[in-house]
Amino acid sequence: MAGRGVEAPAAAVSTDFTHALKDSALAGLIAFGLFLPLIGFHAVQDIRNELVLETRWPLLFAFVILAMAGRLFGSLVVTPWRERRAARPRAVAAARPGATLARLFAPAATGFVIVYPLLVLWLAGLGGAVKWVDNFGIQILIYVMLGFGLNIVVGLAGLLDLGYVAFYAVGAYSYALLSQTFGLSFFMLLPLAGILAAFWGIMLGFPVLRLRGDYLAIVTLAFGEIMRLVLINWVPVTNGYAGISGVPRPTFFGIPFNATDEGFAAVFGLEFSPIYRTIFLYYIILALALLTAFVTIRLRRLPVGRAWEALREDEIACRSLGINTTSTKLTAFSIGAGFGGFAGAFFAARQGFISPESFTFMESATILAIVVLGGMGSQLGVAIAAIAMIGGTEALRELDVLKEVFGNGFDPTQYRMLVFGFAMVLIMVVRPRGLISTRQASVHLAERKAIAGTLVKEGRG
């Protein structure tokens, strides 16, 4: 197989090359047309507050060259490689050599995240550790937890939920309002917030779960937006745009984290530092995320979990086999919503302040991107995707080199959603089963059958 390219006559190679060059020139022309208005020109406000145009020819030129080079690379390298690979007979899937390593990876990773705050404390000291535990630990774990929750809905049951953030908001506002009004503690309200969110999941899910997949996605999007608009406009309860501030922070089983004599540091005879609260919060969200993962793993083995996966693969077959699709979907939707509610309550307790700004569609999209990137249905994939995407942008923010290159106003979070969107498209085109991990049904026939490529693409292989 390796000699195919060499054996081809020289004339064919040269026409291939001119063809590729032509293609590349065409791609350059299209790229020029595409990027001319938005990259070639920049509409900025001048001193009189009027819009004027600035030109950015070098940038436009760079984009065009990039498109041409990409196209050339595609037709000269990628396409022949693909053809060679397609021509090669598929090896029958044997036991993968990395299987044991993969089995050990999850417990090792869990062990690492458990000792992570202590490790950071040891390395960075009391003062420096807050940033590492908060920005890199808690922030990522919130998204891991949300990703696990949405994974039940999208990854296991195959219901595309674009309004997941609505349940996150229900949890956050439930905790904020109930704790301020009734003075209940975090650990009492945490389950309550989850139950309320799950209840909302049932209420919203019941009428819409009969709908076909893409309609369901749009309706959940509408619900998410309605929820946000109500939060903005129902000022007497939610305080509108201004949000709710002074949300009570969780205490260490009744001992608050403050500098007073009853505070955590004083009671345990330690020097006061905000790090203790941060570490405590870290372990709460870690416990919640692990709980979600554990429940999901167990649920997958139960009849309901298997029904979810069957539903994802083929709804009509499920109905023919007598599975009640509405109630099966409803359980997935409400359990996912419940975990979203837990995460929301934690978010409110951690921030101490919530406003509708935190619950926009972009938040739903971020969580969805994490689930899609991780490989729908895979727990480990979701966790790695969250670390790469959320932690990655946080890490970029730390790099001073980038500030020197791109100027002082460089903010990697600005590019985060750009990369997310692009990655979602790329994954769907290149590896629809996820970049990091492939989902696998919990039960499948032991004997692998050779089936058509289209069926494998649809997820039936």
Added chain:
Amino acid sequence: MEVFVQQLINGVTLGSIYGLIAIGYTMVFGIIGMVNFAHGDVFMVSAFIALITFLLVTTWLGISSVVAALLIVLVVAMVLTSLVNWTIERLAYRPLRGSFRLAPLISAIGMSIFLMNFVQVAQGPRNKSIPPLLQGDFVLMSHEGYQVTLSYRQLLIWGVTAAMLAVFWYVVSRTSLGRAQRACEQDQKMAALLGVDVDRTISITFVIGAALAAVAGTMYLMYYGVVNFADGFTPGVKAFTAAVLGGIGSLPGAVIGGLLIGLIETMWSAYFSIDYKDVAAFSILAITLIFLPQGLLGRPDVEKV
């Protein structure tokens, strides 16, 4: 009464814009059964292209005639937006034919996020405003100091929308291109067997949808005089609501749905609460999908195994 007439005028104007966007949704859904989630953002991109072309034409080329400037802007926006949507279809949707059920929708969501953030990064997050064009209006009714007016801009929007719909209707119902399109909508395999180039027809569908969205984008920019990178989301969802309300897949349905959504939105703002106008539109979407999924003019969905 006066308020009602004024809101009727405003509603029809807004509805025209929604209707033009809704056609893009309904055509794509009709032909490949996919919700083109990025269409609202294509509309926003077209408004930005129109903005930049407008600045180019007025400040660099020094064309002072508003009508000539608008005509150039309209044509440039239509051509470039079509190119954008054609490229999107080629890169993000075409490779997904035959992939699993939700793949095209997820890809479209990714594309929507990408476009929105691309414009934000390329042009900045602030509102972009242009000086008001075509000021002046006709006073239609006057009662105790309340004037019902029809502005030149609104009249222009009505005129352009009507003209575009006429051209579009002609293309779809009278040309071989439109015939190929309707054939693909009914049965792609059969159409391919009879010599219709299915891929090309689908590409052209995206191009037509984008051209109409560009008309809407140009009109939107002219009407409101301001555009923002996030402006594609809400009009996009509302236009999708219009398409669903009219019966997705049905072209007259999209226009009627657009007008209805425009009217409902303006009437709701006038008589109920302006804060909840988007809630009203989103609720209509949910209610229609739950209780009347085939819409006003659509065919009921037949499930095939």
